[in-house]
Amino acid sequence: MKADIRVALVGNPNTGKSTLFNALTGLNQKIGNFPGVTVDKKTGYSELPDGRNAEIIDLPGTYSLYPKSRDESIVFSVLADRKSTHTPDLVVVILDASNLKRNLLLYTQVADLKIPVIVALNMMDLAKSNGISIDIDAFAKKLGVHVVPICARKLEGIDKLKQAISYANKLALQQNTIDVEAIAPQLIAQIGEEMQVENPYFALQLAHQHEHLSFLSIPESDRIEELEQVHAFHSQKAQATETIARYNYINDLLYDTVHKAESAGGETWSNRIDKVLTHRVFGFIIFFAILMFIFQAIFAWSAYPMDLISNLFVWVEQLVHDYMPAGPLTNLLSDGVLAGLSGVMVFIPQIAILFAFISILEDTGYMARVTFMMDKLMRKVGLNGKSVVPLIGGFACAVPSIMSTRTIENWKDRMITIMVTPLVTCSARLPIYTLLIALVVPNKNVWWIFNMQGLALTAMYVLSLVSAVVVAFVMKFILKGRERGYFIMELPVYRMPRWNNVLLTMYDRSKAFVVQAGKVIIAVSVILWVLASYGPGNRFERIEQKYSQPQYTKTVPEADLKRMVASEKLENSYAGVLGHVMEPAIKPLGFDWKIGIALITSFAAREVFVGTMATIYSVDGDADNIQSVQQKMGNAKNPQTGQPVFTFAVAFSLMMFYAFAMQCASTVATVYRETKDWRWPAAQFAYMTVLAYTISFITYQLLK
Amino acid sequence: MKLSQLKVGGKGIVKEFTDLEMSIKLMEMGCLPGEEISVERVAPLGDPIAINVSGYQLSLRKREASTIILL
Incomplete structure (x- = not known):
C-alpha cells in the first residue's frame, strides 16, 4: 500500500501507545523488520478524513531518546535517519495526562529535533479523576504544537487526531524547549x-x-x-x-x-490491590494459584481445538489419498508436508491461550508486580524478575515463551532466559514420559496416596526446573553482559485488560509462529519423509519380492503382511541405515538402532517419537494409540540376548535424553527469529545435546 | 541519609546522587533533586522497593536506592 504521509508514534511505556496504534490502524497492520536491526517494526495504515492514506509506525515505548534496551535504540535512529525510507514526516507524541511531568521529557527531546510534532494527550479521564486539570489551549500555545486530548481505550478523540494529522504542517513550528x-x-x-x-x-x-x-x-x-x-x-x-x-x-x-487539586488523602484503588497482591505471604500464594490456573487452562481449553485441528488434518490427508493419483508425490504431500504441518498447527491453541493470559497479565499491570516480587530470587541464579513468566510458560511450549522474553530489557538476562527455557518440560515431552513410565514403573501406591508413576512424572517436571536454574547459574559466569544490570521500573496502576488488544496479541503471535516455525517444519519433515521412505540400491524391491512369495501371502493375513513389509522397509530405508550407523554412538546410552531412528525422526518434534516407535514396532493405528505401542515395546526382546529391550535403565536413559536434548525444530527456528543470529540456536543445540548425552550415559551406566 | 535507609511510609527530598550513570536513569524517570520521594512498599523478599515519585510508582533495587542521597 502506498502512503501519502508517514507518521511515527512515540511515547513512554504504559501510556496507551499500542492502544492508540490499534485504534488508528485496526487490523490493517503488519510486523516487519527495521533493516539491519533485530527490532520488530510495527506498521499499519490509517485513512485520513481528507482521503489520504497515512502509514503509522509504532516505535517501541521509551522514557528518553537515550536508549536503555535494544528496542529503545531504534527510536532515535528512525527519527534521525533523514535518508532512510522510514523517515517519518510527522511524529505523534503520546503523553499520559495523569503523569505529564515525566512524559514531557521525551516530548522536549523529540521537539528539539525539529520534526513536525503533534501531541496526543491520552488518559484524560484518569487525569480528571486524579484531580488534575489541564488548560489545553494554554498548554498548546506554550508548546507551539497542536494538542489533541484523547482517550484511546474508549476511542474518544481518534477522529480529531486523524484530522490533526491531515492538517499537519510540513514545517516544524514547535517552540524551542531548552538552550x-x-x-x-x-x-x-x-x-x-x-x-x-x-x-x-x-x-x-x-x-x-x-x-x-x-x-x-x-x-x-x-x-x-x-x-x-x-x-x-x-x-x-x-x-x-x-x-x-x-x-x-x-x-x-x-x-x-x-x-x-490537593488530594483528599486516602488510598488509591491501585494501592489497596497492591497491599494484597504483593503481600509477604499472600502475594506468593496468589501468584502460584494464578500460574496453576493458567497451566490448567492451557491443557484443558486447548484439548478440544487441538483435536479439531488434528482431525482436520487427518481428513485433508485422507482427501489427498482418495482424490490424488497414488504415487510418491501424493505420499510426500500427505505423509511429509501435511503430517509435518499438522505437527505445528496443533500447537496453535496452546500458543494462543498462553499469549492471551500473558497479555492480560501485562495489560492489567500484574506482570510488573510479579517481576517486583521475584526479582531477588531470580537474580541469585543469573536471571531477572521478568524471566519468571517465560519459564512457567515453558511448561506448555517453549516457542511462545521464548517470544515473550522480549519484555526483558537486559540483554544478558534475556539471552540466559532464552537459553534455558527449552529445558522446562513442555507438553510435547508428556506423551514420551507417560509411555516410558507406564512401561517400566509399576502402577502401585506408596505411602498411602502417592502413585509411583505419578511420582516419576512429577520428578521429571521438578528435574526440568532444577536443571534450568542450574544452567542459568552457570551461564551467568560465561556470558559477558554488555550493559550494567539495573532494575528501575515503573509500576503502572492496575487497569482492566483491553480485550481487543488481547485478541490482537493472540492473533499476531499465532500468525508469527505459524509462518516462521512452519517454514522450517515443512522443510525438515519433507527431508525426514524422504529418508524414511526410500532406501539405498534395490533393497526395497528385494523386500517387496520376498513378501510376495507364496509362503507369506498364503499364511499371513494381508494387514499383518503390510505391516511386516513397512517395518522391514523402514529398517532398510536411509533413516534405518542411519540408525544402524548411529548404533555404536548411542549404545553406551542403552539405545538400539530403532531408538536411533526415533531420535532422528523426532528431531523436528519430540512427540514424533511415539509415532516412530509405533511404526517401527509395526503397530496398527497412530501415535495416539499408546496402549498398544506400550505392549509391543514391552514385549520387544533383544535378538542376541533374549532380554527385554526396554528395561528400567533404558527407559530412564531415554527420558533423560528427551528431557535435555533440543529435539524441537520450532524452538530452534524461534530462537533464531528472536536473536537474528544462528550462533545462539547452534550453541543452545550443542550444549543441550552434550548435556542429554552425558546425563543419559550416566543414568544408563548407573541403572543397568 | 540514603534512600535505601528509609522505612516504609518514610519521606524525603532528593538532594544528590553518588553514581553518575545511575543518576541519569533515575532523573529520566522523574527522580530529580528537589523531588519528594516516599517509600511505598518493600518486595516480599526484602528487595527491590517501590517508591512514589512525581506522581507515579517506581520500583528499584536497594543497591540503586543507595545511590540517592536525601536531604
Whole structure:
C-alpha cells in the first residue's frame, strides 16, 4: 500500500501507545523488520478524513531518546535517519495526562529535533479523576504544537487526531524547549559544520550516540569521537545537565498550565490491590494459584481445538489419498508436508491461550508486580524478575515463551532466559514420559496416596526446573553482559485488560509462529519423509519380492503382511541405515538402532517419537494409540540376548535424553527469529545435546 | 541519609546522587533533586522497593536506592 504521509508514534511505556496504534490502524497492520536491526517494526495504515492514506509506525515505548534496551535504540535512529525510507514526516507524541511531568521529557527531546510534532494527550479521564486539570489551549500555545486530548481505550478523540494529522504542517513550528547549544557550544557548532547538520540537538545526539547509529559511516563516527576528545566532551555529564535543564523547562510549563487539586488523602484503588497482591505471604500464594490456573487452562481449553485441528488434518490427508493419483508425490504431500504441518498447527491453541493470559497479565499491570516480587530470587541464579513468566510458560511450549522474553530489557538476562527455557518440560515431552513410565514403573501406591508413576512424572517436571536454574547459574559466569544490570521500573496502576488488544496479541503471535516455525517444519519433515521412505540400491524391491512369495501371502493375513513389509522397509530405508550407523554412538546410552531412528525422526518434534516407535514396532493405528505401542515395546526382546529391550535403565536413559536434548525444530527456528543470529540456536543445540548425552550415559551406566 | 535507609511510609527530598550513570536513569524517570520521594512498599523478599515519585510508582533495587542521597 502506498502512503501519502508517514507518521511515527512515540511515547513512554504504559501510556496507551499500542492502544492508540490499534485504534488508528485496526487490523490493517503488519510486523516487519527495521533493516539491519533485530527490532520488530510495527506498521499499519490509517485513512485520513481528507482521503489520504497515512502509514503509522509504532516505535517501541521509551522514557528518553537515550536508549536503555535494544528496542529503545531504534527510536532515535528512525527519527534521525533523514535518508532512510522510514523517515517519518510527522511524529505523534503520546503523553499520559495523569503523569505529564515525566512524559514531557521525551516530548522536549523529540521537539528539539525539529520534526513536525503533534501531541496526543491520552488518559484524560484518569487525569480528571486524579484531580488534575489541564488548560489545553494554554498548554498548546506554550508548546507551539497542536494538542489533541484523547482517550484511546474508549476511542474518544481518534477522529480529531486523524484530522490533526491531515492538517499537519510540513514545517516544524514547535517552540524551542531548552538552550541546547549551551550544553556543548563548540562541539555542537563543529559537528554541525562538518556533517552539515543544521539542528543543534541533532548534532548533540550524534555526539552521544554516534557509536550505535547505522546511518553514520565509520570515518564519520571516528571523526565525531575525535572532536569529542578535542572539546573534552563527557557524555554522561552532558546528559545529566540536559535532563536537569529539560525538567526545569517542564516545571515552568506545568506551573502555568496544569493544576492539581490537593488530594483528599486516602488510598488509591491501585494501592489497596497492591497491599494484597504483593503481600509477604499472600502475594506468593496468589501468584502460584494464578500460574496453576493458567497451566490448567492451557491443557484443558486447548484439548478440544487441538483435536479439531488434528482431525482436520487427518481428513485433508485422507482427501489427498482418495482424490490424488497414488504415487510418491501424493505420499510426500500427505505423509511429509501435511503430517509435518499438522505437527505445528496443533500447537496453535496452546500458543494462543498462553499469549492471551500473558497479555492480560501485562495489560492489567500484574506482570510488573510479579517481576517486583521475584526479582531477588531470580537474580541469585543469573536471571531477572521478568524471566519468571517465560519459564512457567515453558511448561506448555517453549516457542511462545521464548517470544515473550522480549519484555526483558537486559540483554544478558534475556539471552540466559532464552537459553534455558527449552529445558522446562513442555507438553510435547508428556506423551514420551507417560509411555516410558507406564512401561517400566509399576502402577502401585506408596505411602498411602502417592502413585509411583505419578511420582516419576512429577520428578521429571521438578528435574526440568532444577536443571534450568542450574544452567542459568552457570551461564551467568560465561556470558559477558554488555550493559550494567539495573532494575528501575515503573509500576503502572492496575487497569482492566483491553480485550481487543488481547485478541490482537493472540492473533499476531499465532500468525508469527505459524509462518516462521512452519517454514522450517515443512522443510525438515519433507527431508525426514524422504529418508524414511526410500532406501539405498534395490533393497526395497528385494523386500517387496520376498513378501510376495507364496509362503507369506498364503499364511499371513494381508494387514499383518503390510505391516511386516513397512517395518522391514523402514529398517532398510536411509533413516534405518542411519540408525544402524548411529548404533555404536548411542549404545553406551542403552539405545538400539530403532531408538536411533526415533531420535532422528523426532528431531523436528519430540512427540514424533511415539509415532516412530509405533511404526517401527509395526503397530496398527497412530501415535495416539499408546496402549498398544506400550505392549509391543514391552514385549520387544533383544535378538542376541533374549532380554527385554526396554528395561528400567533404558527407559530412564531415554527420558533423560528427551528431557535435555533440543529435539524441537520450532524452538530452534524461534530462537533464531528472536536473536537474528544462528550462533545462539547452534550453541543452545550443542550444549543441550552434550548435556542429554552425558546425563543419559550416566543414568544408563548407573541403572543397568 | 540514603534512600535505601528509609522505612516504609518514610519521606524525603532528593538532594544528590553518588553514581553518575545511575543518576541519569533515575532523573529520566522523574527522580530529580528537589523531588519528594516516599517509600511505598518493600518486595516480599526484602528487595527491590517501590517508591512514589512525581506522581507515579517506581520500583528499584536497594543497591540503586543507595545511590540517592536525601536531604
